[in-house]
């Protein structure tokens with residue numbers, strides 16, 4: 642099947658051509674990354690777990706000191722884009738930036754810019770990861786916020802690709818396991834599924850939270866635990882989670898091969914089933 646290169650865009654109340662210039666040159670999201678975003682999976686024209694994503698968008702905006710977007714307007718925009726997207730696996734991305742501002746780090750003038758867009762995603766598959774030589778700063782002012790300042794992730798992912806991997810994994814400044822560029826990490830150990838706590842500096846992933854809830858309900862021992870980076874480097878089994886991938890096994894760490902683990906496989910099955918049953922858990 643031909644690659645789906647569609648981009649559906651909503652801006653200022655209506656759908657637009659994705660080639661249309663929409664955002665001002667002095668938008669603070671563009672000039673200094675002063676903005677926040679969300680990405681939800683689109684399942685048959687419906688966004689998955691939208692309420693949790695909107696909650697996190699608001700937490701991120703508050704953390705950056707931005708005003709909140711109008712929640713009803715965001716919902717309407719997402720519904721419009723999701724409806725126009727239709728069938729087929731996709732992602733809807735909600736961008737809320739500080740809006741027009743100075744060409745420097747002083748506060749933006751606003752009002753904020755809201756832009757919602759959808760594009761295709763590839764079907765999830767097992768991943769190879771590379772641990773990158775840079776760290777997440779768990780004490781950063783923007784730790785745990787989903788801001789548009791993602792250049793570190795872009796750099797790290799390019800580095801991972803150069804190593805033949807599909808995702809980059811960061812430790813934090815204390816040498817603990819943290820997260821991937823767009824994923825949370827789970828490691829299997831002693832019959833348990835372990836994931837770094839939020840104090841590691843990782844994002845509070847929506848998929849991570851659902852995996853913990855649904856796995857516990859199914860009787861799987863899943864815990865937040867501070868882990869050294871070595872826990873992933875030496876793991877027998879591990880997995881990644883994200884909105885666009887769900888739960889996928891890690892099959893390589895820095896060139897060392899891993900087999901998908903029994904707990905990761907069980908949790909992937911539970912997640913796939915339950916997220917089809919419950920569109921907005």
Ligand SMILES: Cc1ncc(COP(=O)(O)O)c(C=O)c1O
Nearest residue numbers: 822823824844846847848883884
């Ligand atoms: C840095 C980072 N960590 C983790 C995740 C996974 O979060 P979620 O499950 O909400 O998609 C993402 C999502 O894109 C991310 O950007």
